[in-house]
Amino acid sequence: MxxxxxxxxxxxxxxxxxxxxxxxxxxxxxxxxxxxxxxxxxxxxxxxxxxxxxxxxxxxGSIETLxxxxxxxxxxxxxxxxxxxxxxxxxxxxxxxxxxxxxxxxxxxxxxxxxxxxxxTINLGALPGVSQHGKTMKSLGDALHLRNHVISMLEAADVETDPRIRQELLTLVVAGAGYSGVETVGELNDLVHAIARNYPSLTRESFKVILLHSRERILPEMGPGLAEFALKELRRRGVEVRLKTRIAAATPHEAILSTGERIPTRTLVVTVGSAxxxxxxxxxxxxxxxxxxxxxxxxxxxxxxxxxxxxxxx
Ligand SMILES: Cc1cc2nc3c(=O)[nH]c(=O)nc-3n(C[C@H](O)[C@H](O)[C@H](O)COP(=O)(O)OP(=O)(O)OC[C@H]3O[C@@H](n4cnc5c(N)ncnc54)[C@H](O)[C@@H]3O)c2cc1C
Missing domain, CATH: 3.50.50.60 (FAD/NAD(P)-binding domain)
Known part of the structure; x- marks a missing residue:
């Protein structure tokens, strides 16, 4: 006792x-x-x-980690x-x-x-390859890893001569448009556009930033008005938002969608699979x-x- x-x-x-x-x-x-x-x-x-x-x-990096x-x-x-x-x-x-x-x-x-x-916690077991090749956004370690990874993609793209590989390096896919996914895609989009200025070979048009969401509208945690505003704002800033589309699987170089489409990318961030x-x-x-x-x-x-x-x- x-x-x-x-x-x-x-x-x-x-x-x-x-x-x-x-x-x-x-x-x-x-x-x-x-x-x-x-x-x-x-x-x-x-x-x-x-x-x-x-x-x-x-x-x-828009706020100091500490x-x-x-x-x-x-x-x-x-x-x-x-x-x-x-x-x-x-x-x-x-x-x-x-x-x-x-x-x-x-x-x-x-x-x-x-x-x-x-x-x-996150369980991606039902999505082949996603836990191996997708990046999560749950811990401080995840955040630092993602930042370093994205910057290394830009460095590699800057010196890449094959246009197909270059586009793969400059395509970022975020799966899930709850709070976590929307905040992540917005920040990544701002990050790549801000630091692209330091890479003479890259322009705003060089990047593809894609947000996938399984439902008809993003941010199910919020009222429809705010969610619609966020959707418009993301699109205005150049994020390609695909509704009623899920991540189904991944390989080291592709995000494979529920529609069967394969998006060449080396950056897949997964904010789905809550368990x-x-x-x-x-x-x-x-x-x-x-x-x-x-x-x-x-x-x-x-x-x-x-x-x-x-x-x-x-
Ligand atoms: C990137 C991101 C952005 C978000 N943005 C928003 C937002 O804008 N608005 C909003 O309302 N929600 C947002 N959310 C969701 C929100 O963060 C969660 O709903 C909230 O953190 C839940 O709080 P919690 O205390 O239940 O759990 P958590 O915040 O997950 O805290 C659980 C704690 O338990 C600890 N723990 C877990 N297992 C163990 C163990 N076995 N032993 C010891 N310790 C353990 C963890 O380390 C952690 O410190 C966001 C989530 C993410 C990932």
Whole structure:
């Protein structure tokens, strides 16, 4: 039995230090700031919070990479923080298993209330070649990798003499037009046009920037007016937006579409394929697709003491 439990404390464990987890910790700290009987712990694999909506801007360099990061400890004073990987959850014993990425030592974290805020993951297994040849846009590493990759494509195109290969190098395809895809294609389009000035052999017309979306309209998260505005703006800036078209497969040199068309490219960014977090996958929880069903108070349906927030919650 933990010291907190022996002292008759309510132990709240929050998993994930994204928007959902950090906001929950901040609200609970505010609410229980004078209540010593509540002990709150937040677990996240990194010790920083990332402002994800600006990830694409970090990739394009329109914002300094470090400016989208904030140390979690500074955001949640008074809350226990553990920079650990969550390995699993034992719902019956009310216990989280975590591990330090440095020492590999495992810890057992007992809880009275557990908040699931681990976000989702990407599974591209159903699309042949896409996980190998597509680039994701989920982490800081993804953003830096994409930026370096795009710049190396421009360098290669500048000295390429075969027009077919040159066009392949200068074609960028983004699959998925939710927030992530729209922000990424907009930033990439701005990036290549801005830095093309440094390459005498390249003009605005040298590039093809293509956005694929399976539905009839982009940005399903937004109202139709704003989505229509964003679509017009992307097209005005030269992005070729293809609606009702999915990415189906990829090779090192092609994006293969649901229509059968093959677009020669070496840059395919994939923002589709959202899947349940692997920590939650084995648990028997009420689900809708990759999210856990909750009531209006974010309490997981039929599971007292279990809560879900952010991308984990439906
Ligand atoms: C490029 C991009 C742009 C976006 N733009 C917008 C936008 O403009 N507007 C908008 O509303 N939404 C936007 N979104 C979506 C938005 O970012 C998500 O809805 C939001 O981040 C979800 O927050 P969350 O806290 O649920 O999960 P996340 O932000 O995914 O946070 C989950 C946290 O849990 C950690 N974690 C996961 N698994 C483990 C584990 N096993 N052990 C330890 N830690 C773990 C992760 O490292 C992460 O810190 C965008 C998403 C992307 C990718």
């Amino acid at each position: 933990s010291a907190a439990h022996l002292a008759n404390k309510q132990r709240v464990v929050i998993l994930g230090g994204g928007f959902g987890g950090v906001a929950t910790a901040q609200r609970l700290r505010h609410h229980f700031k004078r209540d010593a009987s509540v002990e709150i712990t937040l677990v996240n694999r990194e010790n920083f919070f990332m402002f994800v909506p600006l990830l694409a801007s970090a990739a394009s 400016h989208i990061l904030n140390p979690i400890r500074r955001m949640i004073p008074g809350i226990h923080f553990r920079a650990e990987e969550v390995l699993g959850i034992d719902l019956n014993r009310r216990m989280v298993v975590s591990t330090s990425p440095v020492t590999g030592r495992e810890a057992l974290l007992p809880y009275d209330h557990l908040v699931l805020g681990l976000g989702n 349940v977090n692997p920590v939650l996958a084995p648990l028997s929880l009420p689900r809708e697709k990759d999210r856990v069903l909750t009531d209006a108070f974010m309490s997981v349906l039929g599971m007292p003491g279990l809560w879900a927030v952010g991308d984990n919650a439906a």
